[in-house]
Amino acid sequence: MKKQVNFILNGKSVSAEVAPHETLLDLLRNDFGLGGAKETCGLGLCGVCTIIVSGVPVSGCLHFASSIDGEEILTIEGMETEEGLHPVQEAFLNNKAFQCGYCTPGMILMAKKLLEENANPSVEEIKDYMAGNICRCASYGQIIEAINEASKLLQQEKAGLNA
């Protein structure tokens, strides 16, 4: 039986009719045309379908679409603002932290949450937190460097705001 869900998608109020078996990932891709998050392992292991639900990164491929009524959803498509790219996105570009780019949306969203919880993570902490995001081009070295740079950019941004 379909159910109506009302939620905020990348800053805009939207609604949708969802089936009980539908995942959040399928809803965003099929009904809203958002292709950044992709189904890859389908088991919650690879991180390519990472979506942020009310501040928490989840595996979109395992998240019931029916559960998102009243939530705020952020996808990679909502990271850029009028002022430009998000600092984590900037840092990934600066460090060429990808080859094919397939895993990048998930990497960026996870890194964003990591830096919200831990503004200045060590390399070990980055590795632990990002272990569930797989990059088959193996750009891991550059990804770690990008997260380090993003950490500095975000701290500078914060210091600038406080100045």
Added chain:
Amino acid sequence: MGDTLWLEPEKLSEVKDILSSGDPEIRVVSGGTALSLIMKQGMFDPNKIVSLKKLQSELRYITSDKAGNVRIGSMTTLRDLEVDALIKEKAPVLSEALTHVANPRIRYVASIGGNLSHGDAHLDMPPILMAMGAEVKIESAKGDRWLDLKEFFKGYYETAIEPDEILTEIMIPKQAEGIVGTYIKYTTLSNDDWPTVGVAAFLKKTDGIAGDSRIVISAATDIPTQLFDVQHIIDGNQLDKTTIQKAAEKAFEVAEPLEDLRGSVWYKKEMVKVHVRKALEQLAKE
């Protein structure tokens, strides 16, 4: 497929009312990571899904009671437990093990109540909680009951929860002074796969003599299994090389693993032996 009804009750009493029909095709869902996977694979198609989403204020908490026992609401997420100061103090083996459970995305949403209710023998929390003597509170419209985790797991994906019941709280009893513990998991496939063998070991050392030991193996067997015969070898003895070797041999003898793609029966028995030994060696050093 497609007729499933999604419900979001606002009170625990409403959940119990819905469950009181006793329909085994109803599923309670919290984080949903396990149920959605089973539904996607076409293994199960519930009539109704009862989401606990609106019960966070009732069922998501970590506290300690007057007796020093830790009380955890069933909707507490694995991530909540991983970073919680009280858990780090009272159950550090749990916090440490959680850093290696799935990945942060799963830990942010998967709940401890769901983790236990799922009845999956590969999970890491059941053996640790069982070795710590944890009990669970199970509620229904008919009333509440408490169950020792040792009586909770009944078989492969089978628990003692009846269709009209819901698990609402986990109680970890205050551990006696001087108790040390560890959890080791061993994975044969990729690093993020479920373990082939899990070993939780807790014991008390008094002047080098071990006592009150609790050795629980998981993943290799259909349910987390406490190895009483191994405990008998450990208790009352010096935790030295000879005792550890005897205990490990006994673990090999009594373990009854299931064969699957992670290993044959013989291989898993060997791995139980190796990891019981490793766990005890670690505790001998502490």
